[in-house]
Amino acid sequence: MAWTDDRVETLKRMWGEGASASQIAKELGGVTRNAVIGKVHRLGLSNRNLDDTAKAEAAPAAAPKAAAPKPAKPEPKVERKVETKSSEPAAPAVEEEEEDDDDEPRTMAAVPQGTNVTSLRKPLMAGQPLPPQPSANEISPEALAKVNAVEKTAKKISLMELTERTCKWPIGDPATEKFWFCGLPSQTGKPYCEAHVSVAFQPMSSRRDRRR
DNA sequence: CCCTGATTCGC
DNA sequence: GCGAATCAGG
Numbered sequence: 001m002a003w004t005d006d007r008v009e010t011l012k013r014m015w016g017e018g019a020s021a022s023q024i025a026k027e028l029g030g031v032t033r034n035a036v037i038g039k040v041h042r043l044g045l046s047n048r049n050l051d052d053t054a055k056a057e058a059a060p061a062a063a064p065k066a067a068a069p070k071p072a073k074p075e076p077k078v079e080r081k082v083e084t085k086s087s088e089p090a091a092p093a094v095e096e097e098e099e100d101d102d103d104e105p106r107t108m109a110a111v112p113q114g115t116n117v118t119s120l121r122k123p124l125m126a127g128q129p130l131p132p133q134p135s136a137n138e139i140s141p142e143a144l145a146k147v148n149a150v151e152k153t154a155k156k157i158s159l160m161e162l163t164e165r166t167c168k169w170p171i172g173d174p175a176t177e178k179f180w181f182c183g184l185p186s187q188t189g190k191p192y193c194e195a196h197v198s199v200a201f202q203p204m205s206s207r208r209d210r211r212r
Numbered sequence: 213c214c215c216t217g218a219t220t221c222g223c
Numbered sequence: 224g225c226g227a228a229t230c231a232g233g
Contacts, residue, residue, distance in 0.1 A: 020216065035226050037217060042224070165214070
């Protein structure tokens with residue numbers, strides 16, 4: 001498949017949003033992640049950071065490996081027109097720390113730097129229908145017990161750690177910090193691990209409810 | 213083992 | 224320019 005403008009555009013957009021090469025490859029179809037990575041490099045948008053002034057690779061002397069706590073801000077290019085007082089020797093713009101004291105619930109939890117938050121907002125999990133939470137209802141007590149046990153040993157992975165091979169069963173309340181995904185190996189082809197599959201996909205029995 | 217991006221190099 | 228193979232790492 002060729003890199004049409006269309007596909008390149010998608011590639012650029014997704015890469016910019018922080019999608020991985022394999023995710024992009026799947027989205028585009030017809031290409032492997034290698035192809036995507038190769039293209040990314042050819043396009044020159046490999047690393048989203050790195051100042052042009054970078055080249056100072058020297059000085060490995062006394063600096064073992066302690067990574068400098070650099071503020072590391074992707075910082076696109078903000079044309080800031082600050083009225084500079086002709087006599088002022090450039091005031092060191094103080095970090096404006098906006099202490100939110102308003103009504104914003106702010107459920108956001110540690111998002112990796114460099115990650116475009118907007119891309120994480122809703123679109124994720126669009127594919128699989130979310131499972132109904134175990135409603136201690138028409139589910140074999142056996143399976144329920146199993147799930148409870150499993151949820152104690154679950155890997156408790158975050159949203160971003162989900163892959164096609166991890167159980168995507170949500171545990172906890174999404175509105176609180178106590179929220180994570182099962183994360184155990186999922187049944188191939190299924191979105192959940194064995195235990196969760198058993199409660200997610202009801203055979204259809206138990207429903208032999210009151211027929212009338 | 214799963215995954216990530218980076219690089220190489222024949223095509 | 225392309226991307227499989229490979230490398231290096233988490």
